[in-house]
Amino acid sequence: MVRWRHKNEKNADEALLARMAAGDEAALEEFYHRYFHRLYGYVFYRVGRDHHHTEEVVNDTFVEAVRHASEYRAERGSVEAWLITLSRNRIRSLNALMGKPLAYEKSWSMLDSEIENILADFDARALPESALESEELRALVTATMSSLPESYSRLLEMKYISNLSVRQIAAILKKTEKAVDGQLTRARMAFRETFKILLGGMPA
């Protein structure tokens, strides 16, 4: 899955885990909110797109991460990869119990070819109602959002779901409107590229 990482994320993660291992509750909260979205997105498509099962696995994974925070080594991989590794056993157990769900990659491989063509060109054509009814499309969109950095997905949610203006967002985030505008542009671009990659195309 496509991942966008900030430059300083790795260092910040190491410091965060060290604090978490020392029992710092604030560090735990920061860590949780930093990775919840991504982990949730990862798990969701691997447990049959069931929110309840996802909650269980995500919660268990974070508990495991807290228990083993001191064992994390940055040279072995990113924190995100580590969390995903931790979640795999949980996912496997759950799937064994519930029956193996549809692999997430297949979720949108079942997209109707007509819809697929429309989506591949979705910055030029209006999306038809039929495409929006598709379960697979919902999976694809959610997977895209969960692949973006938290800051990008949050910004897109504020702008397009909560329908906030740039000024309102700037006030909430305590940034200048110009900065928010620039970040929104990058977030949109990230969404487009990620969406196309997940759909099977190439980045724009």
Added chain:
Amino acid sequence: MEDRFEENLRTLLTRAYEPPPYRQEFYDALLARLKAEQKQRKGELLAQAARRKRLAFAVALIAASVALMVSAGVMFNISGRPREMPAGAVERADISQALAGVERDRAQPAKGESSARFYPLRAICAAGGLAYQIPGGDKWLCLDAEAFDFQPGMSLQVPSSGSNAIAHFRLGNDQTAVALQPATVLCNDDGRLTLLNGGLYATVGARDVALEMAVADRCFIVAPGSEIFVKKEAKSVYAVKGEPAPQLMVMKGEVIARGALATRLPAGYLFLLYESPTGAVAGQSLEETELAFDVRMQDIATVSASRSRDAVASVHAMRRPREVLALGDYLFFAQGDRLLDIRCRESAAAERIVSGTLRFGALAAAYPEIGPLANWRCPIVVLCGDMVYEIVPASATKD
């Protein structure tokens, strides 16, 4: 082109995006769980120390009783069949013979097991230390299988000592059974144990644990990862496949263990096991018609249909105290002024209606905050205090 992209992006995010729901609540639950586990670990360390003390005491008792029997020239083997002993060997006392005739008049044969022999567990404690009582009363009676070898046809009767008394049988390395008192433990012909208590009994086999209970006001807990099966022809529930070390506990109306399972019985009863805000788990069987009220009282749980078995529903823990409002076919879960979730009352047709977090107070004025409503197709009326809100799906407002 950019305008079209942005328009499509807005459409996708408002119509086809299902964001992970209520993160703060998840975090709160995680924190509560971690704290509960920390507390539990401390408790376990203390309990381990206490167990070591009790074990030392039991061993001393066994040694003393064996020494007494040996000195009296009486030697038994564990199964009750006398056999030759190598010179100098020390063998454990044969409880079945040692206790023959002891308080037999107090024992009552279980239904359908009239040929079984019964021994009061208290007598076993006194006779050989092979079972012992936890200090502080007679609520917990533990029997170590290594010290006491159940043989087919052998039975034990747990004395009655209160409604919440529990007998705890530890069988080998990874098998546990617990019964509400009064209970009778039977060892079946195949070596499996059965705990009888009126309509309730638990069977402990080689690798799994099964429990059947009458649907009344009883609760039971099985280890996380276990499954509860519904026996369709009867109002009963089975819990099996506890792994890796099944822990089966039975208690009435008290928080006793961890886990989160539930089952809906064909007759309309709902059996719930849920995780409390402290990380502990309690269970309760509820009549479906009373679900909303009981949920509100008990701070339970959302219900969804199970994929694997149509008669089984899974219950997911409410991480924090919440209010539940029932209206029509829907249950509304709220916390403070926030509406957290709306679900169908019927678990068999459970459908996620709304994702994300809604604010009760803001519903009437701020439709945009409602968020993506992928599966929501009709207006919903929500009662909140003395206010009535009509929530209209985004698609409907556009029309």
